[in-house]
Amino acid sequence: MLKLDNVTKVYKVGAFGGKVFAAVDGVSFDVQAGEVVSLIGESGSGKSTIGKMILGLASITGGSITVDGVPVKPGKDYYRHVQGVFQDPFSCYNPVFKADRVFQMIKDAYYPKLGDKEWDERVRSTIRDVRLDPDQVLGRYPHQLSGGQLQRLLIARALLLDLKLLVADEITSMLDASTRIDVLNLLAELKERGLGVLYVTHDLSLGNYLAERTVVLRRGTVVEMGATGKVFGDPLHPYTRQLLAAVPRLHAPWEDAAPTQTCHYHENAASGAMFEAEPGHLVACAQLDACPK
Amino acid sequence: MTALQEVPAQDAAAPAGVRREALYFALRNGKLLTGFGIVLTLFLLGLLGPLFLSGTGSEYGTQPMQPPSAEHWFGTTTFGQDVFTQFVYGLRTTFVVGAMGGGIAAVIAMLVGFVAGYRGGLVDEALNMFTNIVLVIPTLAVLLIINAYLGVRSVGAQALFIGLTSWPWAARAIRAQTFSLRTRDFVDLARLSGANTWKVITREIAPNMSSYLFMTFILLFGGSVLIASSLDFIGLGPTEGISLGLMLQNANQWSAMQLGMWWWFIPPGAGITAIVGSLYVANVGLDEVFNPKLRET
Amino acid sequence: QTPAGQASPAGSAPAANPANPNSLPRNETLYTSGTQWGPPANFNPLREWDYATGTEGLVYESLFHFDPNTSKLVPWLAESGSWTDDKTYEIKLRQGVTWSDGKPFTAKDVVFTLELGKMETVPYHNIWEWIEKAEAVDDQTVKVTFSKSNYQEWDFQLYGRAIVPQHVWEGRSEQEVLDGKNENPIGTGAYKYMSHDQDRTVWQRRDDWWGKTALKMEPKPRYIVDIVNSSNEVAMGLLLQKGMDLSNNFLPGAANLVKGNFGISTYYPEAPYMLSANTAFLVLNTTKKPMDDPAFRKALASSIDTKKIVEGVYGNLVKPASPTGLLPQWEQFVDQSVVSEKGFSFDIAKAKKMLADAGYRDRDGDGLVENKDGSKISLNLIVPSGWTDWMESIRVIAASAKEAGINVTTDFPDFNALVDKRSKGDFDMLINNERQLSNTPWTYYDYMFQLPIQKTQNTVNFGRYENKKVWELVQQLDQVKTDDVEGMKKVMSEIQEIHLDELPIIPLWYNGLWSQVSSAAWKNWPSSAEGTPKTAPTMWRNWLELGGFETLTQLQPAAS
Amino acid sequence: MSLQVNDLRVYYRTLKGDVKALDGVSFSMEDGEILGLAGESGCGKTTLGKSLIRMDGRMRHMGGTVELDGRELPIGDDRRMNDFRFREVSLIPQYSMSAMNPTRKIGRMVRELLRSRGATLDLDELESRLSLVELPHAVLDRYPIELSGGMKQRMVMVISTLLDPSLLIADEVTSALDVSTQKAVARALIGFRDAGFVKSMIFVTHDLALTSHIADTIMVMYAGKLAEKAPATAIVKKPRHPYTKLLLDSLPEVGVRYTEKRLAGIAGSPPSLLDPPAGCRFRSRCPIAGEECVQEPPMAEIEPNHFVACWKA
Amino acid sequence: MRRYFGRKLLVYGLTFFVAVTINWMIPRFMPGDPVSSMVARTGASNPAAAETMRVYYTNLFGFDQPLWKQYVNFWGALFQGDFGISIWVFPTPVTEVILGAVPYTLGLMIPSVLLSWVVGNWFGAYAARRKVLDNTLLPVGYVLTAMPYMWLAVLLAWGLGVVAGWFPVAGGYSFSMQPSWSWEFILDLLHHWVLPFASLFLVALGGWAIGMRNMIIYELESDYSNYLAALGAPQRLIRRYAFRNAVLPQITGLALQLGVLVAGALVTEIVFSYPGLGSLILKAIQNQDFFLLQGTFLFIVLGVLIANFIIDIVYVVVDPRTRAGMAGAAA
C-alpha cells in the first residue's frame, strides 16, 4: 500500500543553504495493509523525516512515495487516508484550546455538513474504541489529561477518517511504562482492522513487540530490514547487532557486541545497495561473510 | 529603551488553564496593577475629560501666564490658554497616536514575523533582509525626512509614518517566537487536518502567542508615543489639534522655561513619561504573570 | 522662580580674562543676536539677504546714512551730495578715508560699485534702467547722470548701497559677485573681521577708522559678537543670563521681561514696547473670485479682529496698523481725511452689512455667505508652517471672518511651497511683511502696486492687483524730490484714496523693531525716556544705516 | 552508613495548595551503593534528588532529616547547604546539554568553579578522568557548543565528581541518549563508583530495565511515597509490591511479541499530590486492594534489605 | 564567519542603497522647488534678473539634467564626499557644514552611549541582585527610559541652568571664547557639554539598566546557573557568568538602539542649541534646505551603519557562539 522508492531528503543548512545535508538517503521499503512495520534507528537517523515526508509535511528531494499508487499530495484528499500521530502528546495539542478541538478541526474540514449531534455520537463511539471514557476526556484542556489519554485521543482523531495508513512517530516515548503498553496494544488492534501502520521508534523492544516487519535505519540509509523475528533473532548487520546489544534487558546482563573494528559498514552502507540474505531479509553489507557473527 | 529590546524568547505558550492562574497573578501583581491603573486613569481623563471642559484649550483667555490656581489647574499659557484643557486634549491625541502607530506597527510586525517564521526558507531570508534594512536605518532620521518633505498635517498621518517604521524589532521577535512554535506538533496536526498557512497562523500560532503579542503591542505603543512626541517637538507634528508633544514644543518655542512658566512644560512631559513608563512597568508585570519563572513566590 | 538680577558666574559669558587672547573681555564686548538665522556663510555685502550681520554697516559703509527721526540723509562716506540739475547728482566724498588694507577710498570705488549693478544678478541691477552713467570726476567727486530722475529711489540707493573696494573686487566674475563668500572682507568701516564659527561672527574695532576724526564718533565695544539665532528661547535665555546685550529677536513674552525685574528693557517701557519696523499685510489674490470685488475685500477687512491678534497673540508687542499701512515714522504722509472717510475698522456687524449690500448672502443657511452666483465661498489663508505667531494670528483671522459669514480656512504649507504658490499666484490669501521702513513710503507703494504683472511675482504685488492709474501715481511719487514733502503728500493722498477704496492688500499690524537690551554690560541704550539716544537699537540688515550704527557709538560700559 | 533519610517531607508551594511531592520518605544507603530510583512520571523522583542538594524556590522542607556520613544535611537552609554541595553531595543534572556556561571555554569554567570552591585543579587527575569517559583532553579548550550531546553529558559527569563527593545524584542522565551512548554513560557511572570518585550514587530513571543494570538497590516510588526498596535482582525477580509487579509486567522485553504475549498496562492514573487520599496511595489501581489499605501501610522489611510498603506483601 | 560578515555587509549595502535612493527621490517629488525659494530669497524684483538667477541655480543644482542622470550624478558625487551646496548657508558645501557639526554630535553621542551602556548594565546587574534594590532602582530606571529625551533636557536646563544657574543652557562654548587648545577653552566646552550629555546619558541609562536587569534574571534562571548553584559555586561567580552572558544581547541591543539614540541626540541638541547635527537638521527643515537635509541624513545613516558594523565585530569577538558559526543564520 505505502511504497517508498529510493527516497532521499536533502536539507539545505547554513546561510542561504550553503551546505547540504542528506537526512534520508535512498530509502526503499513498503508497508502493506494490515501490517505494522517498525522503523528503528538512533537519534538523527532520519526516522521522523521519513514520517514527515509520507505525511507531506516535508518535501521529498528524490525518489517517490506512493500510497496505493498515488504519490504524496498534501491536502484534504490525501489526509483522509493517511494520518499521523506524533511523539509528544502534549505538544500535539494547542495548549490554549480544549483538547477536543482536534476533532472539531476534522469535522470542519471533512464533515462540514454533518449535524452536531450525529458528529458527537461518532466522536464518542470512536473515543470508546480507543478505550477511553468520553465523559472523562471531552471538554477538557490538554493539561488536564494524561499523556496516554492524549495519545489515544489522537489515534481516535485519525480513526474518524477513512484511514488506510497511520504513521506513528515515537508515540510512546513520552509515556510512562504502564500507559505505554496500552497505546501499543491499540496500534496492534488497528492493524487487525486492516490499517497499515508505520511505527517509528528508537526503542527496539517496542518495535519488536508490535511489528511484523522491521526496518533498521542508520544515518539516513537502511542497514537491515526484514521480518521482525529475523532481524531481532538473527541480526546480520553489525550495526543491528551492536544496537541490540546495547538494549538493557531486565533479566539478562548487558552483552558486549562483537568488536566492529574490522567492519567498514559505514562506507558500504552509503552505497545503498542491499543484499538479500534470505528471502525478505535484506542487509546493507557487502561483507557479511567476513563479519564475525 | 525596553521598547526596543528583543525580549528573550520565552517558553512560547501559556496553557489555557494557566490563564486563570495568570488572572490570579495579574490581580496580585503590583507592577501590572499600578501600571495599568495609571494608564487607565490618564486614558479616562483624556476620553471623558473633554466632556466636562469648556473649549478645546486653543482659545485665548484673559489671564495669560498664570501659575496653577483653582481656576486654571495647570495654569495658563502666554496666550491665556488653559494648560489643563490642553493637557486633556493632548492625552487624547497621544493615546490615538500610540494606539494607531503601535497598532500599525504591530500588524506589520505580525505579518512579517509570522510569515517569515512560519514559511522559513527563501521567504524568511527575504523578509529578514527587509527587516534588517528597516532596522538599521535610523528611524527618526527617516521620519524627519519624510515629514519634512511630505509634511504631516494630521495625527493619522503621523501615526501611519511611525507605524511604518517602528515595526522591525517586533517582527524579529515575533519571527523568533513563531519559529519555535512552528516546530510544535500541533502545527503539523493542524496541517494534517487540512488547514492552510493562513489558518495555521491565525488559529494555531497567534492564539498561542497572544500574551506575547499583547506585550509587543504595549512596547510598540509606548515607542510610538515617544517618537511622536519627538516629532512634535521638532515641529513636525500635526498642524491641527493639540498633543502633549506639541504642548512641549509650544512651551519651548514661547520660552516657558526662560520665563519660569514651569506649569507649561512639566505637565505634558510628565504625561508622556507617566503613560510610557506605566506601560513599561505594566509590561514587566505581564511578563511576570505569564512567565512562571519570574513570579515571586 | 527665575533669578532676576543676579548674573550667574556660570553663565555663558564667563568673567573676562584680558590676559587670554582667546577669551574676549566682557566689558569691551557687545553680544548681539536676532539678525543671523544661519551660520555666517558669507561676507558679501551684495548678498543683501544673507550676508553675516554687520558686513554692511560695520565693515562696508554707504555714502549716506538715513535718520528716520528727521527723515534726512546723513553724510557718511560722502561729505555731501546734491542735484546739480534735474538729471545730474554730484557726490563729494570725504578725504582721508582708507580701506582696512590701507588703500585710499576714492570716487573710482563708488563708480565701480554702481557699475557692478550692471551685472544682471546684482540686486540693484534695476538702477541702470534709469541711471545713464556714473563717472568719477576726480578722486573725491562722483557724477551720476540719470535718464529718469527717480529721486525717492535714488535716496534709498544712497544710504542703502555698500561701497566695495575696486582694487579687491575688480575682475570678479558675475558668479563670484553673486555667490562669492568674500572671506576677509576689506571695507572702510569701523570694524574688521576677527573670526567666525557656525554660531557666531566676531568683529573687532578698527582703531584707525576715519569716522573717529571726521564724524567724531567712536563705537564703544571693542568687540562685537553676533550670535547666530538658534531659536528665540535661546536668545531669551542668554539675555536673562546676561550673556547677551542686544537681542533683536522676536521674544514672545518680552512684555513680561520688561515688567518683571529682569534687568531687560525695550524702547518703550510699555506697549507697544518696540519701535515699528514693517507692516504685516493680508495679501489677497485679486485674480480670484470673490476677492476681485473691492466690496468683498473691504467687508473682509472689517471682519478682522486685529486687536485680538495684537493683544492675544503678541501680548501688545505690536501695534494695529493704520488702514493705510504706512509706518508711524511716515505718519506725516497719511491723509487723515481720507482715512477717516474711507478707512476700515473691525466691526462684524458692518462687515455683514457690507457683504449683504454687495450681494453676498447666506443662501443655504450655514451661516456662511455664498458668491453672488450662489457658489460656495471657501478661502484658504496660508502662512509658512512653523511661524507660530503668524499661525496663531491667522487662526484669529479665520475665526472672526467666519463670524462675519466668510468661510476662511487656514493652512500651513512649508515655506518653499508657500513661496512657490505666492510667486505663481496660486493662493487665496496670505500674510506678508517683507517691506521694511525706508526713507520713503514709495517703497511701500512700489510693493503694493507694481506693474506689469509678471508670470511670477517674486517680491512685489503678490496679489496681482492691476490698476494702471495707481501705478502711474506711484511712479510719479518716485519722481518727487525727497525734500518736497508737500509734493509727496499730494500724490500720496491720491494713492491712499485708491488704496482704501480698492483695498487689494489689507494692512494688519506693525511688526516691531524687535529689540530687547540688557544693561548688565552696556548702558545708555536708546529708549523713549528722556536723555537717552533715540536711534534704532538694532543690528538688522540695512538698519545699521538707519541709526543702528549710531546706537553703537552712544553706548557706555555699564561699569563706568 | 552513608546516607540516612528520615521521614523526609518536601512540598511544592502552589496556588492551589501544597503539592506533597515527597510525603514521608525514609531510606538509607551504604557506602559504595548505587541506588536506582524508579517510578512513574511525577512520583517525586526529581524532587527527592533536588531535596538532597538544592531545592528550588518553590520547594519547602516540611519535615524529616537527612544525614550524610553521620552529619545532618541542612537541606532547608540554602546558605549552610553550600558547604556540602559539590564536596559531599553532587549532581549530574537532567539538563546536562545546557549545564555549562556557553560563553566560557570548558577548561576555564572548571578552573574558575574549583577556585571558587577553594580547590585547586589537579590537571593530571582531570585528564585521567577525562580519558576514563573517553573524552580527549582538548575538550577543555573548547566551548560547550562545540561538543556533541553525549560528550557534554560525560563532561558534566567529570565536572560533578571532581571533588570526590560522597553522594552523587544522577537524574535521568541517560534519557535523552541513544541506546549505545546510554550504555556507555551508564558504564562510566559504574566506573566512577568503582574508582572511588563517588562513594554512593542515586540513579534516577524511569527505565527499570536500565536501572537494573546499574543499581545495586532499586527503590520504587509511587505518588510521593516509597513503594518498595530492595536489591536490584530481588526487585526484578521477586517484586513484592503490586505496583512493582504490574510495572514489570507492562515492560515489553526484546523478544516479547504482541502476537505471542499480550501485555497490559496498569489501569487508572496516580492520585493528585495536591490532596492525596489517605491510606495506601496505590489503592485505587491495585487489583488486590483490601480493607486494610485504607490505613497507610508502613515500610516493612520483609526480607533482609527488602522493604515494602504494602499490607499484602 | 566570512559568511556572517558577508551577510551583514550585504544588508548594510542594501540599506545604504535604499536610503540613498529614498533620499534622492523625495525632494524631487515634493511641492515647491529649492530654486524658486533661492530666487525668492534674493528678493530679485527684476524679472530678467530673477530669470537669470533661476537658470543659474537650476544649473548649479543640476536640476536641468534628465532624472536618471541626476541620479547617477548623485551617486558619483556621493562617492566624492560631495553632498552639494547648502541653501541655508549658501554657498557653503554641505559636507563642510556637516563636518563642522559632527564633532559636537560625536562628542555627545559617543560618551553618552558608551557610558550609559556601561553604567546602565552595571546598575541593572546590581539591581537584579536584591529585592530592595530591584524595587527602588528599577522604578527610577523606568521613569528615565520613559521620558522623552527633550523633556528631561528641558527639565535639566530649567533646573540646573535657568533656576540654579550652574550650567549654561545653550551653545557649544561661550560666545566670549575663541576656540583654542587652552584649558580655559576646554573647560568651557565641557561646561556646555555637561547638560546635554547628562540628559542623553540618563534616559539611555534607564533603558540599559532595565534591559540588563531583565536579561540577568533570565540568565540566573538558566540551566548553567542552576548547575553552578547546585555545585555550591558562590553567587559571585554565578553572577559574573550571568552578567557576561546577559551583556551579549545588550551588545546587539546597542546596535538596535543606535537609531533611537541618534534621534535622542538630535532632539537634545535642539533643546540646548548644541551646534551638532540635530540643530543642523532642525535648521535644514526650517529653511527647506534639502541638500543639507540629504547630507545629514546620509551622514547619519552612514554613521549608524558603521557603528553597527563595529558592534558586529565586537560581538563576534566576545561571543564564541558566533565564532563557532552558529549564529550565522540570525543576521
Ligand SMILES: Nc1ncnc2c1ncn2[C@@H]1O[C@H](COP(=O)(O)OP(=O)(O)OP(=O)(O)O)[C@@H](O)[C@H]1O
Ligand atoms: N529542517 C531541517 N533542517 C536541517 N536539518 C534537519 C531538519 N530537520 C531534521 N534535520 C536533520 O535531519 C536528520 C534526521 O532528522 P530526524 O528528525 O528525521 O531524525 P530522527 O531519526 O527522527 O531522530 P530522533 O530520534 O531524534 O527523532 C537530523 O540530523 C536532523 O538534524
Ligand SMILES: Nc1ncnc2c1ncn2[C@@H]1O[C@H](COP(=O)(O)OP(=O)(O)OP(=O)(O)O)[C@@H](O)[C@H]1O
Ligand atoms: N515547581 C513545581 N511546582 C509545583 N508542583 C511541582 C513542581 N515541580 C514538580 N511538581 C510536582 O511534584 C510532583 C513530583 O515531581 P517530580 O519532578 O519530582 O517527579 P518525577 O518523578 O521526577 O517525574 P518525571 O519522571 O516526569 O521526571 C509532580 O506531581 C509534579 O507535578
Ligand SMILES: [Mg+2]
Ligand atoms: Mg524523530
Ligand SMILES: [Mg+2]
Ligand atoms: Mg524528573
